[in-house]
Amino acid sequence: xxPRVLIIGAGPAGLRAAExxxxxxxxxxxxxxxxxxxxxxxxxxxxxxxxxxxxxxLYGSQATKANALFQSFERIRDKVDYRPSSLVFDLIDSSxxxxxxxGVARIEFDALILATGAMDRVLPFEGWTLPGIYSLGGAxxxxxxxxxxxxxxxxxxxxxxxxxLTAYQYAKAGAQIAAVINSGxxxxxxxxxxxxxAMPEALRQGMHYVSYLKHHKIRILHGYRPLRxxxxxxxxxxxxxxxxxxxxxxxxxxxxxxxxxAAAFGYGLKAETQLADLAGASFGFDAVNHQWLPLADAYGRxxxxxxxxxxxxxxxxxxxxxxxxxxxLAAAAVLSDHGQGFGDFDPNAALRRLQKWQKFRAALELAxxxxxxxxxxxxxxxxxxxxxxxxxxxxxxxxxxLGARDLNRAKAYCRLGMGRCQGRLCAAAAAEVMAAExxxxxDSVGRLRGQPPVKPVPVAALAAMSTGANAIAExxxxxxTVEA
Amino acid sequence: MAGLFQRxxxxxxxxxxxxxxxxxxxxxxxxxxxxxxxxxxxxxxRNEVDDEPRSGFCLMGACQDCWVSGADGNRLRACTTYVxxxxxIVTGIALATIAIAPPPAASGDVAGTAASPELSSDTAHxxxxxxxxxxxxxxxxxxxx
Numbered sequence: 001x002x003p004r005v006l007i008i009g010a011g012p013a014g015l016r017a018a019e020x021x022x023x024x025x026x027x028x029x030x031x032x033x034x035x036x037x038x039x040x041x042x043x044x045x046x047x048x049x050x051x052x053x054x055x056x057x058l059y060g061s062q063a064t065k066a067n068a069l070f071q072s073f074e075r076i077r078d079k080v081d082y083r084p085s086s087l088v089f090d091l092i093d094s095s096x097x098x099x100x101x102x103g104v105a106r107i108e109f110d111a112l113i114l115a116t117g118a119m120d121r122v123l124p125f126e127g128w129t130l131p132g133i134y135s136l137g138g139a140x141x142x143x144x145x146x147x148x149x150x151x152x153x154x155x156x157x158x159x160x161x162x163x164x165l166t167a168y169q170y171a172k173a174g175a176q177i178a179a180v181i182n183s184g185x186x187x188x189x190x191x192x193x194x195x196x197x198a199m200p201e202a203l204r205q206g207m208h209y210v211s212y213l214k215h216h217k218i219r220i221l222h223g224y225r226p227l228r229x230x231x232x233x234x235x236x237x238x239x240x241x242x243x244x245x246x247x248x249x250x251x252x253x254x255x256x257x258x259x260x261x262a263a264a265f266g267y268g269l270k271a272e273t274q275l276a277d278l279a280g281a282s283f284g285f286d287a288v289n290h291q292w293l294p295l296a297d298a299y300g301r302x303x304x305x306x307x308x309x310x311x312x313x314x315x316x317x318x319x320x321x322x323x324x325x326x327x328x329l330a331a332a333a334v335l336s337d338h339g340q341g342f343g344d345f346d347p348n349a350a351l352r353r354l355q356k357w358q359k360f361r362a363a364l365e366l367a368x369x370x371x372x373x374x375x376x377x378x379x380x381x382x383x384x385x386x387x388x389x390x391x392x393x394x395x396x397x398x399x400x401x402l403g404a405r406d407l408n409r410a411k412a413y414c415r416l417g418m419g420r421c422q423g424r425l426c427a428a429a430a431a432e433v434m435a436a437e438x439x440x441x442x443d444s445v446g447r448l449r450g451q452p453p454v455k456p457v458p459v460a461a462l463a464a465m466s467t468g469a470n471a472i473a474e475x476x477x478x479x480x481t482v483e484a
Numbered sequence: 485m486a487g488l489f490q491r492x493x494x495x496x497x498x499x500x501x502x503x504x505x506x507x508x509x510x511x512x513x514x515x516x517x518x519x520x521x522x523x524x525x526x527x528x529x530r531n532e533v534d535d536e537p538r539s540g541f542c543l544m545g546a547c548q549d550c551w552v553s554g555a556d557g558n559r560l561r562a563c564t565t566y567v568x569x570x571x572x573i574v575t576g577i578a579l580a581t582i583a584i585a586p587p588p589a590a591s592g593d594v595a596g597t598a599a600s601p602e603l604s605s606d607t608a609h610x611x612x613x614x615x616x617x618x619x620x621x622x623x624x625x626x627x628x629x
Binding site for chain 2: 033034040045046048049050051052053057119120129131132133134135137138139141142143145146147148149150151152173174175240241242261262272383386387388389419420421424425455456458
């Protein structure tokens with residue numbers, strides 16, 4: 001029997017999964033929150049006259065891959081039940097609850113492929129909620145999706161490939177860059193750098209971004225991380241509530257100040273796993289990702305949860321090229337588990353290629369280390385949870401109190417992670433802060449449990465669903481971030 | 485006050501005007517609300533809990549730190565909502581005023597409130613995620629019983 005397959009996410013993993021399923025006669029449902037395909041990595045501008053940038057202007061050296069992906073979807077477009085602008089906000093047994101433009105729908109499935117992608121991993125610093133400060137991914141989206149720079153004079157901070165890529169894209173687009181400040185070591189000083197040769201083409205591209213920035217006389221520094229954002233001082237000495245200067249600190253305690261009106265920072269990426277949690281995946285702490293991840297076999301079959309498949313960066317960060325392979329592998333697993341072959345797709349070649357990406361990824365962690373140990377130094381007054389204004393001091397104050405030795409208990413006591421983002425932004429840093437305070441390893445404070453709805457949904461939409469009315473009332477004024 | 489964002493590319497698009505806190509703001513078709521507002525202002529909204537100015541953060545619908553309000557009361561996520569001519573936006577200052585207002589049921593009896601089809605007390609509670617507001621709401625309920 002042909003399985004009913006639901007794919008969540010229309011980035012590289014979801015699109016390649018759909019392609020392989022269609023090739024074997026399955027018509028998958030592909031649900032994506034964005035109005036257009038591509039995910040965040042190949043995000044397209046809105047479909048509006050006047051967005052005229054070419055693929056190479058948008059994606060640089062990745063344009064060929066992006067175009068191939070878009071064209072492959074064009075070929076199968078009418079063989080996929082594609083539902084853009086649709087948010088899956090809950091998963092119950094073998095059904096998904098989806099909020100689309102016309103209200104809430106329930107989708108039943110036999111197999112679920114989660115291709116939910118990733119977002120920036122951040123460590124808060126003093127003043128990081130000041131207007132003008134964004135994630136690196138956010139800065140990149142402002143440019144790709146809107147043709148805008150996040151400010152007049154932008155500093156790029158943190159670490160990871162996205163640091164240099166985003167700075168390079170801003171420089172090419174003519175933005176003014178105040179500085180690019182890598183928290184990690186100078187690349188030449190990384191003794192394991194040769195391991196990046198597992199993927200020579202990706203390494204070459206990274207080197208190209210850095211040399212382009214140097215060639216254009218853009219200041220690049222290594223070994224400093226953001227410490228404090230200062231508000232803009234006006235000429236009469238008062239402060240405007242917007243970024244004016246970013247202060248950095250090195251491991252040796254050296255300070256550095258950079259004037260800027262906008263900043264983008266991040267420390268690599270973290271997998272988006274909330275739907276995997278609701279789907280019933282088992283989780284394990286992954287040392288390379290430094291994150292709890294859904295457990296799966298090499299194809300992406302979830303452990304102890306038949307019918308669930310994980311693909312792309314949502315199953316652990318390996319990048320866009322690997323995501324295409326992981327989408328195909330997950331689709332192959334679905335087909336195989338339903339007694340079907342997968343044509344000329346060669347899973348062994350894909351698995352071998354994936355192993356190279358895993359080696360490359362481990363090497364990237366050495367080249368661009370996540371400075372998680374510095375979470376212990378985050379000052380008490382620094383806001384960790386930007387939704388609910390919970391500070392590092394608030395979390396430290398309740399750590400160990402009344403048996404609070406894990407993040408979920410801490411959440412109940414101080415509301416950290418209870419806001420609209422459901423801990424998506426603060427949980428990684430909060431785990432580090434709490435573990436340091438308790439003097440335990442980060443995995444022992446656990447992880448915040450996923451809660452539906454994973455993103456805000458109007459109460460009226462939920463009410464309409466429960467009464468069977470499949471529409472959202474025009475008058476809906478409230479969104480629910482259901483906590484209990 | 486000067487805006488935060490700067491246009492660099494794809495600027496030949498149709499003009500659209502939106503209304504933000506009563507001010508007319510020029511925008512281009514295809515702008516998100518976040519883009520349109522931040523091209524003209526240094527911040528986007530105020531946070532519901534600490535009332536501090538914010539300008540969004542992730543721009544990909546993940547951090548939920550860019551919600552503004554339509555003039556009709558509908559909540560709009562500014563990084564994933566696009567401008568349309570005449571759209572009226574309230575950036576959060578008015579929302580804070582609503583949040584500290586006493587629940588509309590204050591003068592009525594509890595049973596009447598529960599039967600009310602407008603969901604008024606539930607709505608007020610979900611709106612009020614701030615601890616202070618929550619306490620105020622609880623106190624008002626105790627007053628009834």
